[in-house]
Amino acid sequence: MNTEEYISSGKLELYVAGLLSEKENIQIHNDAKQYPELNKEIEAIEASILALSKAASPTMADGSFTNIKNKLNLSAETKVVRLPKQKANWTAYTGWAAAVIISAGLFWMYTQNKALESQIQIVSQEKINLESQIENASNSLVASQSLLNTIRDKNISVVALGGQTVSPTSYAKAYWNKEEKKVHIDAKGLPEPPDGFVYQVWSLKLNPLTPTSLGLLKDFKVDENKIFAFANPNESEAFGITLEPAGGSKSPTLEQLYTLGVAST
Amino acid sequence: MQLETLVIQFQKKDPLAFEKLYNMYSENICGVINTIVKNSDLSQEICQDVFVKIWNNSDKYNSSKGRFFTWILNIARNAAIDEVRSKSYKNTKKNLSADYFVGILEDSNSLENKIDAIGIKKFLVHLKDKCVQIIELLYFKGYTQKEASEELDIPIGTVKTRNRSCISQLRKNVLN
Numbered sequence: 362m363n364t365e366e367y368i369s370s371g372k373l374e375l376y377v378a379g380l381l382s383e384k385e386n387i388q389i390h391n392d393a394k395q396y397p398e399l400n401k402e403i404e405a406i407e408a409s410i411l412a413l414s415k416a417a418s419p420t421m422a423d424g425s426f427t428n429i430k431n432k433l434n435l436s437a438e439t440k441v442v443r444l445p446k447q448k449a450n451w452t453a454y455t456g457w458a459a460a461v462i463i464s465a466g467l468f469w470m471y472t473q474n475k476a477l478e479s480q481i482q483i484v485s486q487e488k489i490n491l492e493s494q495i496e497n498a499s500n501s502l503v504a505s506q507s508l509l510n511t512i513r514d515k516n517i518s519v520v521a522l523g524g525q526t527v528s529p530t531s532y533a534k535a536y537w538n539k540e541e542k543k544v545h546i547d548a549k550g551l552p553e554p555p556d557g558f559v560y561q562v563w564s565l566k567l568n569p570l571t572p573t574s575l576g577l578l579k580d581f582k583v584d585e586n587k588i589f590a591f592a593n594p595n596e597s598e599a600f601g602i603t604l605e606p607a608g609g610s611k612s613p614t615l616e617q618l619y620t621l622g623v624a625s626t
Numbered sequence: 627m628q629l630e631t632l633v634i635q636f637q638k639k640d641p642l643a644f645e646k647l648y649n650m651y652s653e654n655i656c657g658v659i660n661t662i663v664k665n666s667d668l669s670q671e672i673c674q675d676v677f678v679k680i681w682n683n684s685d686k687y688n689s690s691k692g693r694f695f696t697w698i699l700n701i702a703r704n705a706a707i708d709e710v711r712s713k714s715y716k717n718t719k720k721n722l723s724a725d726y727f728v729g730i731l732e733d734s735n736s737l738e739n740k741i742d743a744i745g746i747k748k749f750l751v752h753l754k755d756k757c758v759q760i761i762e763l764l765y766f767k768g769y770t771q772k773e774a775s776e777e778l779d780i781p782i783g784t785v786k787t788r789n790r791s792c793i794s795q796l797r798k799n800v801l802n
Binding site: 369370371372374375376377378379380383386387390391403405406407408409410411412413414415416417418419420421422425426428429430432433435 | 641644645648649651652653654655656657658660661666667669670673674677678681682689690691692693695696697699700749761764765766768770771786787789790793796797800
């Protein structure tokens with residue numbers, strides 16, 4: 362075999378380029394085994410292409426083979442399994458934050474609502490109280506007006522009852538309507554009766570002294586305007602008020618005569 | 627270690643043999659890819675994929691069919707050409723065949739292609755344009771003789787002889 366001719370044919374260059382047929386490749390492979398100078402030539406051709414292609418190489422990044430080993434799971438040493446960085450899940454955080462805020466808001470609104478409800482209850486209770494107060498006030502106004510009208514009646518004669526020995530500072534007034542046979546006693550000037558005692562009003566005839574009971578000043582302590590109305594069918598000449606044991610007496614206890622006044626004729 | 631032994635170890639899935647082969651050929655393979663994609667980062671990315679592929683297909687290599695380097699060279703340029711022809715790449719670099727190896731030399735001044743421009747120029751001294759063209763077509767772009775003859779508009783017999791003389795010149799430059 363003429364190796365010189367073989368070499369100069371240009372086939373070996375194409376062999377390195379990988380451009381020959383399978384048959385030719387096998388042929389050259391076998392020939393190169395047999396003839397070292399052919400093999401040498403092939404290696405020299407390859408070396409020139411290697412040199413050229415190496416010169417065209419980009420600067421290789423460090424650890425490029427490690428990358429490949431990792432891709433192929435070839436690393437002999439214990440692989441450091443990197444935990445994936447926990448990405449902050451902002452949508453979830455925002456969602457939870459919104460949920461917390463909304464629940465807090467709902468709770469706040471619920472307590473506000475409760476407070477308002479109880480306030481409404483208090484206010485409506487107050488309103489009821491005020492309404493009843495107004496009613497009481499207007500009732501008492503009506504009562505006062507009717508009382509005033511009674512006192513202003515032209516048929517009224519006023520009898521001033523002055524304080525007596527037992528209680529010189531006491532006083533009272535009797536408004537006597539002879540036509541209607543009624544008398545109103547204004548007992549504002551009397552002290553509060555002690556427990557177990559009650560004031561009793563008497564109509565008096567002077568000659569001879571004849572007392573007739575008109576009635577008791579019932580609930581004296583409670584009564585606010587201390588004006589008491591009585592029927593008086595008598596031809597009274599004077600009015601007196603005595604302090605009597607609870608329930609009143611049949612005849613006045615003169616020692617306990619608080620006020621006395623004579624009616625003008 | 628002999629190349630053949632190394633390749634046999636590699637085919638037996640020996641990671642150490644694989645690493646040695648990687649150290650022997652990675653720069654060449656990445657270089658070939660770079661002449662095609664003309665992008666430093668992208669060529670390294672493809673280069674890694676090529677070596678992954680080589681490992682996964684190691685049983686498909688048969689020394690009787692050619693040199694080991696020729697085998698991985700073929701895989702590399704196919705991967706690079708696939709990338710260039712992919713849709714995303716088409717928009718940026720359309721003309722593959724007309725853009726010769728010399729282009730990367732002119733581009734090499736830019737920082738993106740951090741290649742050894744001085745080294746490569748040394749290899750290309752006295753190398754005519756038609757040599758650069760034919761070497762690139764046959765070795766880096768995987769053109770067949772017929773395709774190269776059409777591309778360069780020369781008879782098919784001339785492809786072989788011109789390639790022979792161009793490689794001879796390159797070998798002289800490499801030795802110097």
